[in-house]
Amino acid sequence: MTTNPSPAPPFGRALCAMITPFTEAGALDLDGAQRLAAWLVDEGCDGLVLSGTTGESPTTTDAEKSELIRAVREAVPGRASVVAGVGTFDTRHTVELALAAEKAGADGLLVVAPYYSRPPQDAVEAHFREVADAAGLPLALYDIPGRTGTRIEPETLIRLAEHPRIVAVKDCSYDFLGAQKVLARTELAYYAGCDEHNLALYAVGGAGYISTVANVVPARMRAVLDVFEAGDTPVSARLQQRATPLIESMMSAGLPGTVTAKALLGELGLPAGPVRAPLRPADREAVDRLLAVYQEYVTG
Numbered sequence: 001m002t003t004n005p006s007p008a009p010p011f012g013r014a015l016c017a018m019i020t021p022f023t024e025a026g027a028l029d030l031d032g033a034q035r036l037a038a039w040l041v042d043e044g045c046d047g048l049v050l051s052g053t054t055g056e057s058p059t060t061t062d063a064e065k066s067e068l069i070r071a072v073r074e075a076v077p078g079r080a081s082v083v084a085g086v087g088t089f090d091t092r093h094t095v096e097l098a099l100a101a102e103k104a105g106a107d108g109l110l111v112v113a114p115y116y117s118r119p120p121q122d123a124v125e126a127h128f129r130e131v132a133d134a135a136g137l138p139l140a141l142y143d144i145p146g147r148t149g150t151r152i153e154p155e156t157l158i159r160l161a162e163h164p165r166i167v168a169v170k171d172c173s174y175d176f177l178g179a180q181k182v183l184a185r186t187e188l189a190y191y192a193g194c195d196e197h198n199l200a201l202y203a204v205g206g207a208g209y210i211s212t213v214a215n216v217v218p219a220r221m222r223a224v225l226d227v228f229e230a231g232d233t234p235v236s237a238r239l240q241q242r243a244t245p246l247i248e249s250m251m252s253a254g255l256p257g258t259v260t261a262k263a264l265l266g267e268l269g270l271p272a273g274p275v276r277a278p279l280r281p282a283d284r285e286a287v288d289r290l291l292a293v294y295q296e297y298v299t300g
Contacts, residue, residue: 003114004011005235009168009191010138010140010207011081011108011140011191012045012046012047012080012081012187012199013084013191013209013222014044014045014046014208014209014211014214014218014222015045015046015047015049015081015208015214015227016040016045016047016212016213016214016215017052017053017055017167017193017210017211017214018036018037018046018049018050018054018072018215019054019215019262019272020033020051020055020056020060020064020068021033021036022273022274022275023273024273024274026273026274028064028067028272029059029271029273030067030068030071031271032271032272033068033072033075033212033271034053034074034291035270035271036270036271037071037075037080038076040214040215040218044219044261045080045214045218045222046081046221047081047082047083048076048080048082048083048084049069049083049110049170049299050065050068050069050072050085050106051065051084051085052085052210053085053144054212054257054258054261055085056111056258056275056276057085057087057275059276059279060276062096062097065084065086065101066100066101066103066104067088068100068164069104069105069106070085070105073106079288080195081108082105082107083109083110084097084101084106084108084109084110085109085111085112086098086100086101086109086110086111087110087111087112087142088114089114089116089117090114091114091127091130091131094111094127095130095131095134098131098134098135098137099109099134099139102135102136102137106137107137108137108167108207109135109137109138109140109147110139110140110143110170110210111128111131111139111142112144112147112148113127113141113142113143113148113151113152114127115148115149115150115152116148117264118144118150118224118244119150121155123143124152125160127161128141128160128166129160129163129245132163132165138165138166138167138168139165139166139168140167140168140169140170140191140210141160141166141168141169141170142169142172142193143169143171143172143173143193144156144172144173144193145172146172146174147172149175151165152169152213154175154181154182155177155196156176157186158181159186160225161182161187161188163283166188168186168207169190170191170193170210171190171191171193171194171197171206172193172194176197176201179184179201179206182285183205183261184211189206189207190205190207191206191210192206192209192282193209194210195211195212195213195221195243195250195251196244196247196248196251197209198221198224198225198240199228199236199237202225203233207224208259209225209289211244211252212257212261213243213250213251213257213261215261215264215265216250217246217294217297220239220297220298221243224236224240242263242297242300243297245293245297246297250290251291255286258275259275259280259281259282260282263281263286263287263290264280264287264290266285267291268296
């Protein structure tokens with residue numbers, strides 16, 4: 001039996017859900033964003049996702065989102081895809097952000113399921129279609145029901161895959177069977193949005209990952225996929241397993257990934273700055289725990 005090669009992922013394989021650097025006074029730090037973006041790409045990221053959950057999109061203004069796209073685009077011209085988070089609970093506002101992101105130079109859009117209102121599936125589908133119809137960029141749909149309160153059900157994704165500009169999914173559904181159903185019936189590029197699933201989803205046909213942990217260890221996150229691509233599944237599995245303590249400390253230890261990523265980046269001397277309220281920075285005890293896990297990981 002022969003098979004056709006899989007199409008190249010639309011935004012690359014190794015994507016970082018990049019934090020948004022702020023100055024100590026809380027303003028947008030565009031110089032820091034450029035330096036961080038360049039470092040992430042130098043370390044192996046072939047895509048940067050801006051203004052997502054990790055990028056504190058709920059507390060950045062529309063103007064700041066556009067400024068960030070332009071600054072990062074300038075910092076990594078032609079070296080990495082720039083995907084802009086534009087999803088909100090308001091269809092009209094989401095369309096406005098999508099058009100602004102396109103004008104600012106984004107390569108693609110990340111659109112989360114509309115949150116808080118908990119619309120039924122036909123309304124979720126209509127929301128995404130309206131955004132896709134309005135914008136001229138490819139869309140990745142962001143399924144994270146733990147935050148939005150609303151799934152993008154597999155059957156809804158299968159119908160939405162018919163739209164020519166809906167090309168990808170960032171999957172934080174924790175529904176591995178559902179993901180495989182969509183993979184089997186569509187050409188959607190599936191990106192793991194939970195770092196503990198990076199290798200597992202890739203192994204069953206996923207496109208790669210959109211990673212928060214990659215803010216601090218981009219090369220090591222990429223190595224998991226590179227080694228798997230080279231055909232050494234056991235070593236790839238061990239690399240994924242070795243990352244587990246850091247993934248758990250950053251993503252499942254009681255603090256949001258934005259907070260833990262910024263804490264570690266600050267300790268590493270990379271641009272980060274404070275988080276915006278209602279988030280609060282990690283205290284010294286939490287930072288020390290994170291740093292100990294990080295150091296054990298990178299030196300082990």
